Amino acid sequence: MIRAGIVGGTGYTGVELLRILALHPEVDVSVVTSRGDAGARVDAVYPSLRGVISTTFLAPDTEILLDCDVVFFATPNGTAMQMAKPLLLNGVKVIDLSADFRLKDVVEWSKWYGMDHTSPELLPEAVYGLSEVNRAAVKSARLVANPGCYPTSVQLGFLPLLENGLLESNDLIADVKSGVSGAGRKAELATLMSETGESFKAYSVSGHRHLPEIIQGLQLISKSTIGLTFVPHLTPMIRGIHATLYAKSNASLAELQSIYAQRYADEPFVDVLPLGSYPDTRNVRGANTCHIALHQPQGGHTIVILSAIDNLVKGAAGQAVQNMNLMFGFPEEMGLLTLALYP
DSSP states (O other), X not given: OEEEEEESTTSXXXXXXXXXXXXXXXXXXXXXXXXXXXXXXXXXXXXXXXXXXXXXXXXXXXXXXXXXXXXEEOSOTTSHHHHHHHHHXXXXXXXXXXXXXXXXXXXXXXXXXXXXXXXXXXXXXXXXXXXXXXXXXXHTOSEEEOOOHHHHHHHHHHHHHHHTTOSOTTSEEEEEEXXXXXXXXXXXXXXXXXXXXXXXXXXXXXXXXXXXXXXXXXXXXXXXXXXXXEEEEEOSSSSOEEEEEEEEOOSOHHHHHHHHHHHTXXXXXXXXXXXXXXXXXXXXXXXXXXXXXXXXGGGSSEEEEEEEEOTXXXXXXXXXXXXXXXXXXXXXXXXXXXXXXXX
16 A cells, blocks of 8 residues: 655646546545545535545645655746755655656746746656556656646547558647637636537647647657647647548558557557547547557548547546556556546
8 A cells, every 4th residue: 555645636637537536446545635624524525525535625735745655746837947956856756747857858848837947956767657658757756747648638649650650740630629628627728618508719829838749759750850830729628639630641540550450459548449430529528548549531541539538637637647557556547447438
């Protein structure tokens, strides 16, 4: 049994971590922090956790986390980089769900996140936690940068094509839709359901902060320059991400289906659907699963890859627990075999 701490336990990803870890047979959630709810019982703030989480929210402080074996940061960007070093020096493993350790280029990071990085010396050792690519490195890591939700859906979609050199990597398109929970648990007019309901829009077309993360990951996979147009959209649903990915390839649809099926055959959380399928975000809601389907419109050279995940699970908390399992030698699926919610 390991002791886990969660910094930022009242955001959507923090609560999702609590939901998953509460039933993990090898984890005791011993510390949960929150500035706003310090002193309140976790199950009083979130009654859905009654009977499984009885701890009290504490104010964030590095000292109270030193007895943990692993600490999850479900915090805004800029927090983990200030607290990670003393934890690592005391033998505590860190899994950061923010973007603090995802980019290797500190100048690029500062450009996109609008602040100076306070722990640039940790960037070289941080392992990017897309386990389908970096499983071996995650197993031996002490600091894991959990991938973003958009980057997870896009990279898993393009991965087999890039690994096999079967696409033109300089002209990729990612048209991706997200539910409003991807914006976090905060009172912001633009993401209120009464504002987003019955509406649909693109945003950050000139450049989204997940773009350099996606390009960095795809370039490591392909070992070549990536040209990517990434357009995110906000949809009037609470959770879920649907990525429609476009690439040029001379391979046949049957050949590509076989390559994808073989590549993900042993991946517990990636499901390549039969030809003709259309992934639906409701079919992955609440599950740590990515559904992928391939199409080749009019039999031409354009390949359309459809990729669907739950942004709070495979795109955040579930993937973080998947990485934790690898880091501590637990079965990768442990605590994550929840089926999707339907309807």
